[in-house]
Amino acid sequence: MKITDFKLSIIKSELKKPFVTNIRRVDAIEDVLLTLITDDGTKGYGEAPPTVAITGEDIGTIEKTIKERIFPAIKGLELGGNDIFEALHASVTKSTSAKACVDMAIYDILAKSANKPLYEYLGGKAKTLRTNLTISLGSPEVMLKDAIEAYNDGFSVLKVKVGTDKKECVEAMQSIRAALPSAILRVDANQAWDAKTALDIIESIAPLGIELVEQPTCAEDLAGLAEITAHSSIPILADESVFDYEDAVRILDGRMADYINIKLMKTGGIYEAIKIAALAKERGAKVMMGSMLESVVSISAAVHFAMSDDNICFYDLDGPLLAKPSSVKNALIFEKDEITVSECIGLGVKL
Ligand SMILES: [Mg+2]
Numbered sequence: 001m002k003i004t005d006f007k008l009s010i011i012k013s014e015l016k017k018p019f020v021t022n023i024r025r026v027d028a029i030e031d032v033l034l035t036l037i038t039d040d041g042t043k044g045y046g047e048a049p050p051t052v053a054i055t056g057e058d059i060g061t062i063e064k065t066i067k068e069r070i071f072p073a074i075k076g077l078e079l080g081g082n083d084i085f086e087a088l089h090a091s092v093t094k095s096t097s098a099k100a101c102v103d104m105a106i107y108d109i110l111a112k113s114a115n116k117p118l119y120e121y122l123g124g125k126a127k128t129l130r131t132n133l134t135i136s137l138g139s140p141e142v143m144l145k146d147a148i149e150a151y152n153d154g155f156s157v158l159k160v161k162v163g164t165d166k167k168e169c170v171e172a173m174q175s176i177r178a179a180l181p182s183a184i185l186r187v188d189a190n191q192a193w194d195a196k197t198a199l200d201i202i203e204s205i206a207p208l209g210i211e212l213v214e215q216p217t218c219a220e221d222l223a224g225l226a227e228i229t230a231h232s233s234i235p236i237l238a239d240e241s242v243f244d245y246e247d248a249v250r251i252l253d254g255r256m257a258d259y260i261n262i263k264l265m266k267t268g269g270i271y272e273a274i275k276i277a278a279l280a281k282e283r284g285a286k287v288m289m290g291s292m293l294e295s296v297v298s299i300s301a302a303v304h305f306a307m308s309d310d311n312i313c314f315y316d317l318d319g320p321l322l323a324k325p326s327s328v329k330n331a332l333i334f335e336k337d338e339i340t341v342s343e344c345i346g347l348g349v350k351l
Helices: 059-074 083-090 096-113 140-152 166-179 195-208 222-231 245-253 270-282 296-306
Strands: 003-020 025-038 043-048 133-135 157-161 184-188 210-214 236-238 259-262 287-289 312-315 332-335 338-341
Touching (some): 003 059, 025 059, 025 296, 043 296, 059 083, 059 096, 083 096, 096 270, 096 296, 140 166, 166 184, 166 195, 195 222, 222 236, 222 245, 245 259, 259 270, 270 296, 287 296, 296 312
Parallel strands (some): 133 157, 157 184, 184 210, 210 236, 236 259, 259 287, 287 312
Antiparallel strands (some): 025 043
């Protein structure tokens, strides 16, 4: 079976409320949607969100990269084996969201031709994942209100986005903890702090019982990240500092973080994510399956992948929950904070 053709379109869904972090604000999901077509007519689907602030890609660059670089490199190659994925990764530097979009469409086709759901094709079993819900950065009062609302809607794991202001961050976390004594709280600084500020804040919020602190420092400040990890009483999770396998080796072998966040949009898809997850397992580092602000196609890929590895034990897959329902049919069942996959083959996506 060979890849012979492709189509690009856009998948859109309005957000229920704006998504705000230390580095960006988004009002609607508007992602590239790919249909990859084989010589026997099988279709595989992929999605890539434009996340300029993180991967450097917008809709135009994702489409252009797929059209002019990746597709010509994989067209006509035989599916099965690693060659097609090696060609995909060699076709262009970086461009990880464009690569992820094509990679998941190939995996969709491979699982379909094996007549299996993708998680089973990847060696996993169906299970229920419990996703956290993201609380956007805002004033401590608004964050508290959003956190209480989310908890009352059935989300017991909250990932709270915080910013550079130490006082506001500590105040927000204290008031959320006081209102929600049994919630699991994660903090994501999205690179907001330097090492000293991070350790100050961590000392102030540690008594509140915080599960993990994500990406405290600038992605490139690995020395800062290592210093924080060495002295923090809360486990540190690296996100923007880990894109590919080489990054994961550097971070884990250099003890620069306790946990790592794998996102298909950073790894360039499942092929590379498998290698990173295996490395993390070998090094005893727990993994979060993360996502950008994505819709149901790429979140399906992330869910199937997360089900393939027991060491992936934190889930940040709330994109579809933050948006109004998408028109794309899919096999994901969201019940409060639980995600399960209904019977399907491949990714379970139908356009
Ligand atoms: Mg993050």
